[in-house]
Amino acid sequence: MSKAAEIDIVSVSKVYGTATAVDTISLKIPAGTYCCLLGPSGCGKTSTLRMIAGHEVISSGDIRLGNTVVTDFPPAKRGTAMMFQSYALFPHLDLIDNVAFSLKMKGVGKEERRAKAMAMLKLMQMDAYATRRPAQLSGGQQQRVALARALITDPEALLLDEPLSALDPFLKIRMRAELKKLQTSLGITFVHVTHSQEEAMALADLIVVMNDGRIEQAAHPRTVFERPATAFVARFMGDHNVVSGRVANSSKGFVHFDIPGGISLAAAGHAEAGAAIDIAIRTDRVRISGASAAGFGFTGVVSNIEYRGASIKLSVAGAGIDDFTVIVSDQAFDEKPVFVGEAIPLAWDSNDAIILGRLNS
Template sequence: MTVLINEKAASISLTGITRSYGAVRAVDGLDLEIASGELISLLGPSGCGKTTALRIIAGLEQTDSGTVVVGGKDITRTPANKRDMSMVFQSYSLFPHLSAADNVAFGLRLRGVKPAVRRRRAIELLELVSLDHHADRYPSELSGGQQQRVALARALAVEPKVLLLDEPLSALDAKVRIQLRDEIRTLQRRLGITTVFVTHDQEEALSMSDRIAVMSNGRLEQCGSPAEIYSRPATPFVAEFIGSMNHVPGIADGATVTVSGSRLPLSVPGSGAVTVLIRPEAVRLTDDPNGNTTITTISFRGPVTRVIGRLDDGTPITADLPSVQAASFAEGGRVHVTYAEEPVLTKAAD
């Protein structure tokens, strides 16, 4: 296989980006630095501003204020067709009357590349996404996953500085989605191209990204590596949006909080009645007929088993345990709940 390394990958700097639609502030003072060759995911619920931010980078939307700098050059008012970027959408947007190879070569044809050269490059790109043997097939003859691979190859054919992916996997079934996300990540690393990936799927973001930018209501809540976002969320919103979370009543007292009889360190000091946010994997269970919890449900999930119980005060509690350990518990059994001694976040009491 011929590997076509992109040597034009560029950094991206967003400073004070705002964009409103009437009274709705879609992006509200966004500051974000993206390194050359990095894959960063913009993650958040619908309406958080992630797609608007991506379209601003692409030049498909104009900012009300703020600047977009790519490779050290201010392109805030540069038209989209002059930004040297490629975009892959949720819909494959392939030309139905063109073969896979001709779809990939389309951008090269617009640039006046000679037929023989663009055909050769199209085959090389299709080889890169393992579709060179389907070069002469039409979109209607390809599966959804194959069509999205063709769209990705087409985006890469023109050797852009930046690759923009707008929820490109959401229309695919689960198995194909997992396979293709791994392929995209492998390909991105091989090419070293700066990539901005928009998704509402936390699993996609956690598995693919160098860093994740979590957005809410047009604002950046936190930006960090997947491990940082998951293990050290900066805000209750991030903690609750990424992964599962228990909500357990507690009493905060300065740098610690008392919850279910355990005393835990606080990420942010507080006082008074609070709701403590605790990951299921941080919950510890011990067989104890005089314990503080009754097990209600046990759900085997392969190497991990989810044990759901109810504290004596009525609070539901979920623990994710190694299945070997969970085998000793039974529904209806009494256990004592404690928690890993790790810093926790709180929010206002429910």
């Protein structure tokens, strides 16, 4: 296998007519990293991937692969390989010829390319199916063939566009583990587009959360989960409550702020009086308890209860807070059940309230 390459995206934009799909993003993906571009539909993640691949012309900025600026290179000259969402296998060719196709285009002799294709199918545990056509395979098997076809060119980086979206939930989880194992054993850079937070958390060394053509946060999954950089990241990852207000004052290392039409809360840190502020509180760090330090809790009314097996999700509304989520264990809920319409006291520790940053507009 060829060595992995660092990918350096420098002030890259993509404009379609009057619409900006990608807005001056810069990102370094270290060599050998499993990177997930994560975000809602239309956030610019697929355009970014296609610009790295060379399937999309860059409007401004540069992309470097290793030490080479590849901005104006055609896809075949970049040292990247792309696996498309649809797999795009040739229905009339058997698996060997499907996998060997790019080598045929490069003029590699029949015996050599077929031998390489068999080796790739073996790596994917698909060698027993070598003479079958794509239509005779399951979705998971087709995906393995598409991977083999992408990897046969010996790329420095593999680019994957929503590769798991066509699979059923059980197969998704199995193929997720296969992808991670494959990336670890090959040691090459993977860049994987997904809108699934769970998929990104399970696979990535580096999660890049995109929104509206810009990067909101690029960090290790644990950092994104535990310390979201912005209100968008906190909301999109789905494991934090975001509360917005205006700063009343800062004293003794804490910011005190007021929520419009409601309560006053606090968070560790410093902010100017009168400034707008967003804070995040992990849903699983909130407890049902009247014992809370001032500014680290409120009383709300339970609006919904959702059973999730090992945990229960409570939706609570308080003064100025329409929707606040609390995740409690099934054991804690059984010991002290609550009911829709009941007023309950909520509390959290002072270090569980995080002040969020804002992207400069």
